[in-house]
Amino acid sequence: MEKPKYHIDIVRSFINWSILWGLVAVLVGVIVSFQMVNPDLNFPPYLTFGRLRPLHTNAGIYGWGVGTIFAMFLYIVQRLCKIPLWSPALARFQLWLFNATIIAAAVTLLLGYTTSKEYHELEWPVDIMVVVLWVVFAVNIIMTIMKRQEEQMYISLWYMLASIIGVAILYVVNAAEVPVSLFKSYSAYAGTNDANVHWWFGHNAVAMALTAPPLAMFYYFLPKSTGVPIYSHRLSIISFWSLIFMYLWTGAHHLLWTPVPDWIQTLAMAFSVMLIAPSWGSVFNGYLSMKGQWHQMRENYLVKFLILGITFYGLQTIQGPMQAIRSFSAFIHYTDWIPGHIHMGTLGWVSLIGFAGIYYLIPRVYGKELFSIPLANLHFWLVLVGQLIYSVTMWVAGVLQAGMWNAMNSDGSLTYTFMETMVEMYPYWWARAVGGIIYLLGVLVFIYNLYMTVRKGSTPAPALVEAEGRA
Amino acid sequence: MWEKKPVLFMVLATAAILVGTIITMVLPFVWVNTEADRIEGVVPYTPLQQEGRDIYIREGCNNCHTQTVRPLVSEVLRYGDYSKSGEFVYDRPFLWGSKRTGPDLARVGGKYPDAWHYKHMAAPRSMVPQTNMPDYAWLSKNALDPAMVRRKMAVLDFPYTEAQITEFATKNEMDAIVAYLQKLGNDIPWRNTAKVEIVGNLDNPYTGASHATMEGWENIFDENCAACHGTHMEGDIGPELIGANYQASELFQIIYNGRPETGMPSFSSLGTDKVWKLANFIKDYNRGEGHHEQQAEEHK
Numbered sequence: 001m002e003k004p005k006y007h008i009d010i011v012r013s014f015i016n017w018s019i020l021w022g023l024v025a026v027l028v029g030v031i032v033s034f035q036m037v038n039p040d041l042n043f044p045p046y047l048t049f050g051r052l053r054p055l056h057t058n059a060g061i062y063g064w065g066v067g068t069i070f071a072m073f074l075y076i077v078q079r080l081c082k083i084p085l086w087s088p089a090l091a092r093f094q095l096w097l098f099n100a101t102i103i104a105a106a107v108t109l110l111l112g113y114t115t116s117k118e119y120h121e122l123e124w125p126v127d128i129m130v131v132v133l134w135v136v137f138a139v140n141i142i143m144t145i146m147k148r149q150e151e152q153m154y155i156s157l158w159y160m161l162a163s164i165i166g167v168a169i170l171y172v173v174n175a176a177e178v179p180v181s182l183f184k185s186y187s188a189y190a191g192t193n194d195a196n197v198h199w200w201f202g203h204n205a206v207a208m209a210l211t212a213p214p215l216a217m218f219y220y221f222l223p224k225s226t227g228v229p230i231y232s233h234r235l236s237i238i239s240f241w242s243l244i245f246m247y248l249w250t251g252a253h254h255l256l257w258t259p260v261p262d263w264i265q266t267l268a269m270a271f272s273v274m275l276i277a278p279s280w281g282s283v284f285n286g287y288l289s290m291k292g293q294w295h296q297m298r299e300n301y302l303v304k305f306l307i308l309g310i311t312f313y314g315l316q317t318i319q320g321p322m323q324a325i326r327s328f329s330a331f332i333h334y335t336d337w338i339p340g341h342i343h344m345g346t347l348g349w350v351s352l353i354g355f356a357g358i359y360y361l362i363p364r365v366y367g368k369e370l371f372s373i374p375l376a377n378l379h380f381w382l383v384l385v386g387q388l389i390y391s392v393t394m395w396v397a398g399v400l401q402a403g404m405w406n407a408m409n410s411d412g413s414l415t416y417t418f419m420e421t422m423v424e425m426y427p428y429w430w431a432r433a434v435g436g437i438i439y440l441l442g443v444l445v446f447i448y449n450l451y452m453t454v455r456k457g458s459t460p461a462p463a464l465v466e467a468e469g470r471a
Numbered sequence: 472m473w474e475k476k477p478v479l480f481m482v483l484a485t486a487a488i489l490v491g492t493i494i495t496m497v498l499p500f501v502w503v504n505t506e507a508d509r510i511e512g513v514v515p516y517t518p519l520q521q522e523g524r525d526i527y528i529r530e531g532c533n534n535c536h537t538q539t540v541r542p543l544v545s546e547v548l549r550y551g552d553y554s555k556s557g558e559f560v561y562d563r564p565f566l567w568g569s570k571r572t573g574p575d576l577a578r579v580g581g582k583y584p585d586a587w588h589y590k591h592m593a594a595p596r597s598m599v600p601q602t603n604m605p606d607y608a609w610l611s612k613n614a615l616d617p618a619m620v621r622r623k624m625a626v627l628d629f630p631y632t633e634a635q636i637t638e639f640a641t642k643n644e645m646d647a648i649v650a651y652l653q654k655l656g657n658d659i660p661w662r663n664t665a666k667v668e669i670v671g672n673l674d675n676p677y678t679g680a681s682h683a684t685m686e687g688w689e690n691i692f693d694e695n696c697a698a699c700h701g702t703h704m705e706g707d708i709g710p711e712l713i714g715a716n717y718q719a720s721e722l723f724q725i726i727y728n729g730r731p732e733t734g735m736p737s738f739s740s741l742g743t744d745k746v747w748k749l750a751n752f753i754k755d756y757n758r759g760e761g762h763h764e765q766q767a768e769e770h771k
Contacts, residue, residue: 035605036572039595042605049605050531112529116564145477153474161477162484169488173496180626181619184525191559192503195567200496244484248491257541258567259556261502264495271491330543334571406545413742414548417694418574423601 004149006078008365010091014071015358015365017095019447021063021102022351026440028056033433037426046110054121055109060346061119061209062130063102068354069213070098070137073160075361076220077141080157081148086140094136101129113183117198119205120174124185127175134171138164155236159216162244166208174201192259200251207247210345211313214353215282218310221353221360222286225302231288239281246271246278253324256333265326272324279317286310301376305356308384312348319344331406336425337398339432340391347387347439355379355446362450368457375449382442389435397428503556510557513658515629516651518620518636523651525623526610526644527566535604537568538577538655548740551578552661563627573604580657584734586708587699588649598698611645666728667739673720676744677751685756688748692756695738696749704757709735713757722750 035041035049042048078085085091104126108114114121122130141164145157174197176188187194219236223229230236252260252268286307290296296303319341322328332338359376363369370376404424407415473480502508516524527533540546542553554577559565583591591598593608617639624631677684693702696709704712717725726746729737738746 036603039603039605044605044607044609048530050534053534054531112531114528114531116528116531116533116566118533118569142477142481151475153477153480158474158480158484161481162488165481165485166488169485169492178626180622184619184623186623186626187564189563190504191562191565192508192556193500194563194565195559196499196503197496198565200492241487245487245490248488249495250491252495254569255567257543258539259554259559261499264499267495330541334537334569334575338570405549406543408545408548409742409744411742411744412548413745414545414740417741418549419599419601419694422572422603 004078004082004084006075007085007088007091008075010085010088010095011071011075011361012365013095014067014074014098015361017099018064018067018071018354019358019450021059021067022354023443023447024106025056025060025064026436026443028052028059030433030436030440032056033429033436036429037433045112051110051112051114054114055106057119058105058109058121059102061205062105064354065210065213065346065350067098067102068357069163069209070094071361072217072220072354072357073137073141073213075365076156076216077144077160080150080154080220081144082150083144083147086143086147090136090140094133094140097129097133097136101126101133104129108183111183115177115185115187117174117187117201119202120171120198123183124175124177124179125182127171127177131168131172131175134164134168138168154220155230155233155240156216156220158240159212159219162240163208163212163216166204166212166244170201170204170208174198195255195258196252196260196264199254200248203251203254204247206345207243210350211247212244214309214313214350217353217357218282218286218306221302221357222289222306222310225300225306225356225360226290226293226296228289228293231285231291235281235285239278239285242281243275243278246275250275250324253329256324256326256329269324269326272321276317276321280314283310283314283317301373301380302356302359304377304380305352305359308380309349309352309356312344312352316341316345316349331402332398335398335401335405336394336428337402340394340398343387343394344391347383347390351383355383358450362453363457366454366457368453368459371449371452371457375445379442379446379449382445383439386435386437386439386442389438390432393428393431393435397425397432400424400428504560508557509560510555510659512660513558513560515561515627516654518624518631518639519615519642519647519650520654521623521627521629521651522615522620522639522644523647523649524566526648527651528564530607532576533566533568535568535570535572537571537575539567540575540577540656546575550575551656552659552665554656555659558656558658561627561629573602576652576655578656578661580653580655581662581731582736584699584708585649585653587734588652589645590698590708592645592648607645607648610648611643613644615639615642615644615647662731662737666737669724669727673723675719675723675751676747678719680751680755682756685748685752688752689756691741691745691749692752695741696753704753712753715753717754719747719750719754722753723747726750 032049032052035052074085074091105122108123108126109121113123115123141160145153145161177185178188179185189197219230249271250268252264253272256265256269290307297307323332323341359370401421401424404416404421409415473483539554540550540552547553587598592610594606595602595604617636620639621636699707699709700712701707706712723746725735726738726749728739729735
């Protein structure tokens with residue numbers, strides 16, 4: 001069969017922009033980590049911790065995370081469907097709207113226009129931009145799938161479609177708000193209801209935007225990089241359906257011990273523990289696919305990113321359910337442990353898979369061999385060490401903090417005042433800032449390597465081009 | 472077969488997503504925030520308080536401060552009565568937060584006098600030396616917008632009087648945020664119920680403690696009292712304590728239970744031992760070393 005002419009320049013653009021927003025996210029992350037240890041680094045009104053931290057999370061999730069997802073999905077969908085994109089013009093529009101939305105988000109957040117809802121801070125006009133953006137993206141992907149030349153939908157397409165549907169439902173329901181002015185609105189829900197709706201959104205945004213899409217990429221890039229198929233198709237099916245069924249029950253594990261009704265908390269706790277099974281289903285599917293291929297961990301830098309990525313996914317999905325248990329949540333919730341957990345997921349799992357995907361695509365969309373594999377390895381070690389310093393110091397800090405918050409004297413009084421517990425955090429916050437800088441260096445190496453590839457990289461080996469001919 | 476039929480696949484996936492959604496997210500609306508949830512005494516925000524709440528949101532205070540006290544021993548001791556659903560019925564959006572870089576604020580209302588908040592918001596380190604909270608002195612330069620708050624109150628359907636709007640002319644954003652903080656958690660009379668009845672004799676365990684012994688207690692005073700009563704007890708927000716003519720047992724009661732009507736917070740969370748140390752420290756430390764030797768003589 002003749003190879004269809006795929007649209008790759010749009011993939012290129014999305015890669016470039018998502019890397020830019022990723023750099024912004026990490027840079028702002030490093031800045032806020034220094035604001036934590038030195039309050040003189042707050043420059044009101046625009047550059048205070050309270051306004052910069054949402055910018056950090058939004059740039060990370062929506063700029064880097066979703067930007068990479070757009071790039072990867074637009075690439076993968078064409079290969080798996082064996083046809084070009086349904087509408088390249090729509091994809092071009094999507095790119096402009098994506099960047100306009102991220103810029104609007106950054107500007108409004110710094111101006112203090114925020115709903116305050118974590119990971120859904122954007123006010124209603126920007127919300128509308130996000131919804132239009134997602135619909136444009138969804139239409140293009142779905143229409144491409146409808147018109148596909150390959151009858152069977154591969155695993156990656158399931159996760160893609162689930163992500164598209166899931167994010168749409170979550171975002172629209174949680175965005176319900178009544179405008180007061182152009183940049184101020186009040187939530188359609190009040191108090192405990194608002195909290196419950198929000199964390200239903202919050203936790204499942206992690207599922208549908210930061211779990212399903214990286215899994216879609218992992219299931220595509222692992223076999224592509226190693227040259228061996230996924231170990232078990234049946235395991236993929238079971239993992240997929242149980243994952244998307246169970247996730248939606250677990251939002252209230254963010255609200256254990258709050259006024260949210262107990263039975264919702266209990267269901268959330270139970271389903272969170274059950275979620276270990278589908279999560280680890282994918283982890284083991286990845287590991288078992290490596291049977292007889294482990295030598296590639298030494299030889300193939302792509303495999304290193306992918307396998308470490310899925311390993312952090314495995315660790316994340318055992319730590320998460322642990323935190324969702326009432327007794328452990330009572331101890332650890334609200335402490336610095338939690339940022340440690342989140343960053344293992346974002347810096348470890350999501351970003352490592354994103355990096356792998358980009359390294360895989362660069363030679364294919366630019367037609368040039370990677371400038372330097374040693375630099376890619378340096379990038380790997382810097383981001384790995386940076387992230388581990390971040391997460392491990394925050395876990396230690398969180399346990400210390402929780403222990404001090406709960407410490408009591410024999411007469412039943414508290415041993416420490418709040419400030420006595422906070423002061424103990426400073427050394428750990430310093431260490432975290434150092435971890436952030438190392439991670440930032442890793443990202444800079446990554447960007448330099450890609451820049452040099454585009455400028456000076458050699459043309460790819462014929463084998464690579466040939467490999468591209470296959471789906 | 473669903474692997475070959477995208478429309479069927481999308482229908483099935485949507486159904487899988489909706490089951491948990493309906494049960495844990497939609498269904499709770501049947502019970503939450505209904506009449507059964509209501510608590511008498513919980514009232515909507517005034518225009519000034521609502522304005523303060525919106526400043527709290529704008530500045531992202533919820534990134535570092537939570538607003539839910541969990542029903543856990545250490546938490547109730549530290550912050551006060553645990554939070555109840557009915558206390559949040561007027562909160563749009565909820566502001567429970569997810570991280571306590573700073574302390575929980577669900578019960579901060581009435582804990583400190585207004586003057587404490589003004590000084591602390593403007594220059595946090597002047598009150599709490601090692602805090603990492605940014606300065607918000609600039610809020611007092613920002614005026615409030617009466618037209619905007621009318622629209623807000625209309626959207627929220629909260630009652631207000633014209634007088635409450637007129638007073639905006641003389642208020643700024645700092646006044647608004649302090650007004651908001653002072654409302655937090657204060658709609659239910661939890662402070663009265665939390666007040667500890669002290670029974671039996673109050674025997675001062677540190678009668679006649681030497682000046683040298685008390686020197687070691689200075690840090691308890693510095694951390695808990697100095698911000699309001701001055702590093703040398705010269706008085707500031709709270710009264711001067713030098714030569715305060717109280718019995719140690721009276722001081723113990725004042726410190727332990729506080730005097731809410733004057734703005735003096737309760738320090739029961741410090742425990743009886745530290746409170747006794749403070750009572751003795753305040754009573755005798757400033758009288759110098761000679762006094763203690765003399766007192767010790769008398770005891771013999």
